[in-house]
Amino acid sequence: MNIIDELQWRGAVNQETDHDGLYDLVSNKKIGIYVGVDPTGDSMHIGHLIPFMILKRFQLAGHKPVAVIGGGTGSIGDPSGKKSERVLQTMDQVHHNEQALTAQMQNLFGDDGQFEIVNNYDWLSKISLLDFLRDYGKLFNVNTMLNKEIVASRLEVGISFTEFTYQILQSVDFLHLYQNNDVQLQLGGADQWGNITSGIDLIHKVEGSDTKVYGLTIPLMLKADGTKFGKTAGGAVWLDPEKTTPYEFYQFGLIKMIEML
Numbered sequence: 001m002n003i004i005d006e007l008q009w010r011g012a013v014n015q016e017t018d019h020d021g022l023y024d025l026v027s028n029k030k031i032g033i034y035v036g037v038d039p040t041g042d043s044m045h046i047g048h049l050i051p052f053m054i055l056k057r058f059q060l061a062g063h064k065p066v067a068v069i070g071g072g073t074g075s076i077g078d079p080s081g082k083k084s085e086r087v088l089q090t091m092d093q094v095h096h097n098e099q100a101l102t103a104q105m106q107n108l109f110g111d112d113g114q115f116e117i118v119n120n121y122d123w124l125s126k127i128s129l130l131d132f133l134r135d136y137g138k139l140f141n142v143n144t145m146l147n148k149e150i151v152a153s154r155l156e157v158g159i160s161f162t163e164f165t166y167q168i169l170q171s172v173d174f175l176h177l178y179q180n181n182d183v184q185l186q187l188g189g190a191d192q193w194g195n196i197t198s199g200i201d202l203i204h205k206v207e208g209s210d211t212k213v214y215g216l217t218i219p220l221m222l223k224a225d226g227t228k229f230g231k232t233a234g235g236a237v238w239l240d241p242e243k244t245t246p247y248e249f250y251q252f253g254l255i256k257m258i259e260m261l
């Protein structure tokens with residue numbers, strides 16, 4: 001069974017940019033695949049785990065996983081899934097959280113060289129303002145950016161220029177990983193569709209429109225009562241056993257998780 005068939009069978013596919021193209025690619029070639037996470041806290045929660053478990057499935061099918069810790073993007077703040085502007089974290093908080101997430105990621109997925117972990121602070125922090133505007137800004141059409149669902153949904157409340165540019169940063173990541181890590185597929189939660197498709201557009205502009213890069217989103221997991229999976233009355237369900245005990249963790253919809261993973 002092809003990995004894409006398997007994910008579909010598990011109900012783990014929300015949207016794909018080009019089903020047939022991706023299907024052919026993963027059937028014929030071992031590719032690099034990435035998922036990013038922003039260090040907004042010092043632990044991942046259960047909502048983060050799902051895209052990473054799917055990444056792990058691709059690894060088991062022979063592909064090369066890359067996890068991006070968003071030290072750069074996390075200092076800007078993704079407007080996706082947020083109804084109002086985020087409060088900026090201090091750079092100390094960002095760096096503290098990125099270290100905690102890197103350690104957690106190594107712990108969960110191993111650091112045997114098979115599961116690569118990179119930090120986008122390493123490349124995003126090196127781009128100067130003028131280079132950003134000349135090399136990337138020029139390739140983004142504001143009208144297209146405004147039409148992205150996430151941005152459109154924020155126009156009434158307002159969105160800062162900082163959060164508005166977030167999609168460009170995530171796109172630069174995809175381009176960077178395509179050029180340096182052979183990454184051809186980005187996975188993410190359903191709310192990442194706009195950022196992922198922006199990245200594909202950027203790569204097509206820079207590398208040519210027939211460049212084989214794809215995006216796949218995973219459905220947002222909801223509890224039976226329709227509320228977001230991963231939140232309890234007491235807050236998020238963390239992957240850090242100090243924050244959510246293994247006992248509490250196992251009480252939380254494990255059956256649904258197993259079906260999907």
Ligand SMILES: N[C@@H](Cc1ccc(O)cc1)C(=O)O
Binds near residue numbers: 070195
């Ligand atoms: N924007 C993603 C995280 C992310 C960061 C950088 C990336 O290149 C990709 C994904 C989120 O908030 O979930």
